[in-house]
Amino acid sequence: KAGVTQTPRYLIKTRGQQVTLSCSPISGHRSVSWYQQTPGQGLQFLFEYFSETQRNKGNFPGRFSGRQFSNSRSEMNVSTLELGDSALYLCASRPGGATINTDTQYFGPGTRLTVL
Amino acid sequence: TQLLEQSPQFLSIQEGENLTVYCNSSSVFSSLQWYRQEPGEGPVLLVTVVTGGEVKKLKRLTFQFGDARKDSSLHITAAQPGDTGLYLCAGDNFNKFYFGSGTKLNVKP
Numbered sequence: 723k724a725g726v727t728q729t730p731r732y733l734i735k736t737r738g739q740q741v742t743l744s745c746s747p748i749s750g751h752r753s754v755s756w757y758q759q760t761p762g763q764g765l766q767f768l769f770e771y772f773s774e775t776q777r778n779k780g781n782f783p784g785r786f787s788g789r790q791f792s793n794s795r796s797e798m799n800v801s802t803l804e805l806g807d808s809a810l811y812l813c814a815s816r817p818g819g820a821t822i823n824t825d826t827q828y829f830g831p832g833t834r835l836t837v838l
Numbered sequence: 839t840q841l842l843e844q845s846p847q848f849l850s851i852q853e854g855e856n857l858t859v860y861c862n863s864s865s866v867f868s869s870l871q872w873y874r875q876e877p878g879e880g881p882v883l884l885v886t887v888v889t890g891g892e893v894k895k896l897k898r899l900t901f902q903f904g905d906a907r908k909d910s911s912l913h914i915t916a917a918q919p920g921d922t923g924l925y926l927c928a929g930d931n932f933n934k935f936y937f938g939s940g941t942k943l944n945v946k947p
Contacts, residue, residue: 755935765926765937778934812880829880
């Protein structure tokens with residue numbers, strides 16, 4: 723079974739630009755979550771999509787948005803980039819049907835975003 | 839402010855030593871997970887604990903979930919250089935995951 727894939731792996735943008743990151747979950751997984759990882763704040767939850775609907779959201783500004791397609795692939799968009807958005811963006815997939823999480827969450831390798 | 843506090847932040851030990859990493863919170867979680875992350879990769883799940891007081895063993899790693907489901911510990915016996923990495927705990931609050939700040943472990947041969 724192929725793992726979670728994320729594209730691109732590395733990205734350099736300038737302040738004010740917008741960026742779209744892509745995540746392909748493991749086949750059969752309907753839940754995709756996005757996280758931001760920085761040295762200062764650690765791993766922070768952005769949002770989760772399940773069956774094309776946003777099921778949960780973290781405490782990030784509206785510049786961060788996402789969507790999920792019918793094949794469970796997900797995209798994350800950040801508009802009006804700021805220097806502080808430089809981070810490793812990770813997505814994770816799991817089957818997602820359980821209310822209490824006993825699913826294994828599988829992470830992709832991440833997209834390293836640098837904002838200049 | 840982190841919902842989950844991990845300690846210590848850094849740990850550098852010799853091969854063969856034992857160590858314990860702690861993960862504490864004032865919040866109750868429906869489950870708690872431990873991950874290990876290596877440079878350039880995403881975190882990999884080690885274990886999920888669900889029941890208060892639960893203890894799980896994975897070879898030389900022992901995981902414990904506190905009775906009140908607010909804290910957890912990871913104990914490694916006879917650490918090896920291959921255990922080197924960033925260890926993260928994560929609490930699940932109705933499908934919202936909160937990660938600790940992580941413990942960077944370096945095991946010297």
